[in-house]
Amino acid sequence: MQAPNKEHLYKLLVIGDLGVGKTSIIKRYVHQNFSSHYRATIGVDFALKVLHWDPETVVRLQLWDIAGQERFGNMTRVYYREAMGAFIVFDVTRPATFEAVTKWKNDLDSKLSLPNGKPVSVVLLANKCDQGKDMLMNNGLKMDQFCKEHGFVGWFETSAKENINIDEASRCLVKHILANECDLMESIEPDIVKPHLTSPKVVSCSGCTKS
Amino acid sequence: MADGLPTEFDVVIIGTGLPESILAAACSRSGQRVLHIDSRSYYGGNWASFTFSGLLSWLKEYQQNSDIGDKSTATWQDLIHETEEAITLHRKDETIQHTEVFCYVRQDMDDNIEEIDDLQKNPSLVTSGTLSKLLDSACLSEEMHSLYGTSHGISAKEIPKNDGEILLEVTGIEESQVKEKYYGDKTCIHTFADGDKDENKPIVEDNTDLPKRNRITYSQLVKEGRKFNIDLVSKLLYSQGLLIDLLIKSNVSRYAEFKNVTRILTFREGKVEQVPCSRADVFNNKELTMVEKRMLMKFLTFCLDYEQHPDEYQDFTQCSFSEYLKTKKLTPNLQHFVLHSIAMTESSCTTIDGLKATKNFLQCLGRFGNTPFLFPLYGQGEIPQCFCRMCAVFGGIYCLRHKVQCLVVDKESGRCKAIIDHFGQRINAKYFIVEDSYLSEETCSNVQYKQISRAVLITDQSVLKTDSDQHISILIVPPAEPGMCAVRVTELCSSTMTCMKDTHLVHLTCSSSKTAREDLESVVKKLFTPYAETEIDREELTKPRLLWALYFNMRDSSGISRSSYSGLPSNVYVCSGPDCALGNEHAVKQAETLFQEIFPGEEFCPPPPNPEDIVFDGDDKQPEAPGTNNIIMAKLESSE
Ligand SMILES: Nc1nc2c(ncn2[C@@H]2O[C@H](COP(=O)(O)OP(=O)(O)OP(=O)(O)O)[C@@H](O)[C@H]2O)c(=O)[nH]1
Ligand SMILES: [Mg+2]
Numbered sequence: 001m002q003a004p005n006k007e008h009l010y011k012l013l014v015i016g017d018l019g020v021g022k023t024s025i026i027k028r029y030v031h032q033n034f035s036s037h038y039r040a041t042i043g044v045d046f047a048l049k050v051l052h053w054d055p056e057t058v059v060r061l062q063l064w065d066i067a068g069q070e071r072f073g074n075m076t077r078v079y080y081r082e083a084m085g086a087f088i089v090f091d092v093t094r095p096a097t098f099e100a101v102t103k104w105k106n107d108l109d110s111k112l113s114l115p116n117g118k119p120v121s122v123v124l125l126a127n128k129c130d131q132g133k134d135m136l137m138n139n140g141l142k143m144d145q146f147c148k149e150h151g152f153v154g155w156f157e158t159s160a161k162e163n164i165n166i167d168e169a170s171r172c173l174v175k176h177i178l179a180n181e182c183d184l185m186e187s188i189e190p191d192i193v194k195p196h197l198t199s200p201k202v203v204s205c206s207g208c209t210k211s
Numbered sequence: 212m213a214d215g216l217p218t219e220f221d222v223v224i225i226g227t228g229l230p231e232s233i234l235a236a237a238c239s240r241s242g243q244r245v246l247h248i249d250s251r252s253y254y255g256g257n258w259a260s261f262t263f264s265g266l267l268s269w270l271k272e273y274q275q276n277s278d279i280g281d282k283s284t285a286t287w288q289d290l291i292h293e294t295e296e297a298i299t300l301h302r303k304d305e306t307i308q309h310t311e312v313f314c315y316v317r318q319d320m321d322d323n324i325e326e327i328d329d330l331q332k333n334p335s336l337v338t339s340g341t342l343s344k345l346l347d348s349a350c351l352s353e354e355m356h357s358l359y360g361t362s363h364g365i366s367a368k369e370i371p372k373n374d375g376e377i378l379l380e381v382t383g384i385e386e387s388q389v390k391e392k393y394y395g396d397k398t399c400i401h402t403f404a405d406g407d408k409d410e411n412k413p414i415v416e417d418n419t420d421l422p423k424r425n426r427i428t429y430s431q432l433v434k435e436g437r438k439f440n441i442d443l444v445s446k447l448l449y450s451q452g453l454l455i456d457l458l459i460k461s462n463v464s465r466y467a468e469f470k471n472v473t474r475i476l477t478f479r480e481g482k483v484e485q486v487p488c489s490r491a492d493v494f495n496n497k498e499l500t501m502v503e504k505r506m507l508m509k510f511l512t513f514c515l516d517y518e519q520h521p522d523e524y525q526d527f528t529q530c531s532f533s534e535y536l537k538t539k540k541l542t543p544n545l546q547h548f549v550l551h552s553i554a555m556t557e558s559s560c561t562t563i564d565g566l567k568a569t570k571n572f573l574q575c576l577g578r579f580g581n582t583p584f585l586f587p588l589y590g591q592g593e594i595p596q597c598f599c600r601m602c603a604v605f606g607g608i609y610c611l612r613h614k615v616q617c618l619v620v621d622k623e624s625g626r627c628k629a630i631i632d633h634f635g636q637r638i639n640a641k642y643f644i645v646e647d648s649y650l651s652e653e654t655c656s657n658v659q660y661k662q663i664s665r666a667v668l669i670t671d672q673s674v675l676k677t678d679s680d681q682h683i684s685i686l687i688v689p690p691a692e693p694g695m696c697a698v699r700v701t702e703l704c705s706s707t708m709t710c711m712k713d714t715h716l717v718h719l720t721c722s723s724s725k726t727a728r729e730d731l732e733s734v735v736k737k738l739f740t741p742y743a744e745t746e747i748d749r750e751e752l753t754k755p756r757l758l759w760a761l762y763f764n765m766r767d768s769s770g771i772s773r774s775s776y777s778g779l780p781s782n783v784y785v786c787s788g789p790d791c792a793l794g795n796e797h798a799v800k801q802a803e804t805l806f807q808e809i810f811p812g813e814e815f816c817p818p819p820p821n822p823e824d825i826v827f828d829g830d831d832k833q834p835e836a837p838g839t840n841n842i843i844m845a846k847l848e849s850s851e
Contacts, residue, residue: 018215042606043819045465067603072216074611076254076596076603077589078466192588193469193579195459 009060010177011082015104016089017097021127024160026063034161059174080112085121085173092132105150121176123169124155130162218638220246223630225615226646228256230786232595233802234644235602241813245607250614257443257788260592263436273307287616287631297617300649306766309726313760315742318429427758438711440590441667444789445701445718448585450578453799461816466597468588470707471580476686477552483675486552489581507545514569524562532565551687586683589708620780627780642809643783647768658775661767662723663791664730670715672755674738681706688734696721698734722791727762769797
C-alpha cells in the first residue's frame, strides 16, 4: 500500500502550566541539550524534528511551543489550527500543575479536532521525574485510569534534564497519529493561496488544473 | 488567571483589533516589552469572527451590556497618588447598535440543543431524526434556551397527523419570520412540540417536480455551528494592497491561508451577472457583443496607464466619474460594469478617483488569481490573531478578559505612566495604545461618529448558480435612488471555512443612513427569498433562500482625528475601529503611522528569522549547514 519514501509533516502542540518544562523538553528532543537557566525563547514559533520512522517513511515534526501570551491560557486560533497531536506536560514536583491538566485537555478539545471530527491524539508527560520519581511510581495504575477517562493515548514519566522517555513519548504520539491518518481523507484544497510561498507569477488557477 | 503578570512594560496596548494587533507585533518585533490586553473574552474586538453560537453569545452580551450600569468605581481612586490624575476608561461598549435577528428556518424542540462538539458528533447521524432524539432535552442550556426562545409574531400551527407525526404548517407568510429583537425587551419563550420525527420529509408533499433542495433546520445550524466563522466586518484583501504586502514582508503570512475571490458580480435590471474583468473573461463573456468587448478592452487598457494620457481625461477632472464614462464610447451596460464593479465607487466620485480605483483594480488582477481580491480562510477575524501570535512569539504577553479602569497621568510631566486594571493592579509602561471604544464619554465629548450598516445572512444557494457551488463572490448593488449608498455584498462558500456545507454566508455592508435593517433589507429582498415562501411559490425558486439573518450597526471611527479627543496625554495613542471600505488599507496605514510616531527610525515589521532554518536531523545529529534551508526566505524575496 505505502509508497516508498513517504513523507509526513505533523504539527504538534506542547501545552501545560508555567515552568513545567515545555521548552526544555523541546530543546532536549530537537537540539539534544538542556539548560537549567530559565529563559523564554524569543522569535521562534516551532522547532523542527526529522524522524526516519522506517525505511519508507520520513516524519517531520513541527513542535509548537506556547508563546509568552499563552501562559495565561489565551492562545490564538493560529496556534491550534491544523495541529495533529499534542503533549500536555505537568511537573511531578508541583501537584497544582497536574490539576491543570484536565483544564488544558478540555480547552484543547474545545478548540481543535481532526478533519473527521475526532479529537487529536494527546500524550501526557509527567516531567521532571528526575526530581520526584517516587511520586508517581505507586500511582501508575491510577495514571492509566486517568488517561483512559480523559482521552489521552498514553502517558510517560519524562525528564528533559536526564533525557528520559522523551523519544519514547514522541514515538507513541506519532504512532497514534499515523494510525489515525489512515482513515483521514487527505483533502488538501488545491486552490489555497499562501502568499509567502507563492511567487507572483505562479498563479494557481482552478480552471487550469488538468484532470 | 493573570496572577504572575509582570508590572513593567514598554508598551501597553488595549484592544485586539487589527491596527492594535499590527502595532503589537511591530513593537514586540522591535524588542519592546508588550502587554496586549482586551476586556472581551475573544480576540479582535469588532474585527472578530464567531461560530454560530459564539455570535449568539455576542448578541446576548450586547443586550446585557446595555443593562449593566456603571458600578464599583471606588476601588481604584485610593490608588492614585497626589501627584497623579486618573483618566477613566469606558466600561461598556457602545459601538454596536440596532441588532435584529430573523430566523426563517424551522425552530424545533431540539433548537435548544447546544452547539455540540465536533468530537461527540457522529456525522452520519446529522440529517436523521435519531440525532435530535439522542440529544432531545439532553442538554437544554439555560442560556441558549432564553436566547433562542423568542418568537414574536410567529404564526404556525401544529398539525397532528394520523401516524403521530407532527408537522408545522406555516400560515401567513409575512408573519412566519421568527424575529428576535435585542432591544432589551422582555421576550417570551416559545417552543414547538416535538416536530423532529422525520426531518427529511418535505412539508409540501406533492412537490416531486420541484428541484431537490436540502432542507436545513435551525437545529442543524446550531449543531454545525462550529463550521461557521462569521465576521463582524466584511473585508477583502487587495492582492497588491497594503495588508498583503505587510503580511508577506513581516512573514506573518505564514500563519494565514487565503482563497481567491472567484467572481465579481453585478446587479442590473433585477438580474445578477458576472462581470468580465480580465482579458480572458472579457473575451469569453457571452453577454457582451464583439463591439462591446473591444470597447471595454480599449478602455481598460487606457486605465492601466491613464496618467500617460492626460489629454483623455483632462477636460473632465471637474465631472463625476459616471459623467466621464458617458463620454468614453461605452454602452450603458459597460458603464455600469466599470463604475460599480471595477472601480467600485459611488457615482459621485471624481474622474481622477474613478480612474485611480480602476487602475488599482486592474493592477491587483492576476497576482494570485483571476480577481484582485483574497479572502482569509476561516474569516477576516484570523488576521488580527496572526499578528498577535507574532507579537507573542517575540515575547508579548496576552490577557483577554482583562479590564482597565483608568490611565494614570503624572501631573507634572503630563505623561501617562501606568494603567490600573480591574484587580486594582498598577501596570507601568512608557507608551499606551488604546482602541477608541475604550475611551470614556468625557474624552470623546467632541467626537462625531459615522455608522456602518451590516447584515449577515445564511442562505442555501448562491446568488448566481453555476456548475460549482464553491465560489467566493463580491457584488455591488448600486443605490436604488440617488443619494443612497451602494451596498457591497460578499458571498462566501463553505470551502472558505466560514459556513457549513450546503449553505452560503452572505455579508452586506454600506455606510449607514438609517438602521442597518432599514438600509439593507430592500437589497436582501431583491436577492433572496425567505425560506418558507419557496415551499409554496415555485416561481421564486430561482432565488436563493434565506435561512437566518442578522442586522446591526457598527460605529465607524476611522475618520476621527487625534485632536478631537480631549485631555489625552501625548504618550497615549488612539487606534480606530473598522472602517466601511472594502480593503484594510486604513488599519495598516494607521498602525504604521503610529509606530513611526512612537519609534521614529525603527523598522516596521521586518521579517523574523525562519524557524525552519534551525533543523537538526534526528539520526545523524548534524545541524544542517546554514543557508541550505533558506527556501522560504528566498521565495519571499522572489515575490518582490
Ligand atoms: N530537574 C528538572 N528540571 C527541569 C526539567 N525540565 C525543565 N526543568 C527546569 O524547569 C524550569 C522551567 O523549564 P522550561 O522548559 O522553561 O518550562 P516551560 O514550560 O517552557 O515554561 P514557560 O514557557 O514559562 O511556561 C527550568 O529551570 C528548567 O531547567 C526536568 O526534566 N528536570
Ligand atoms: Mg517555555
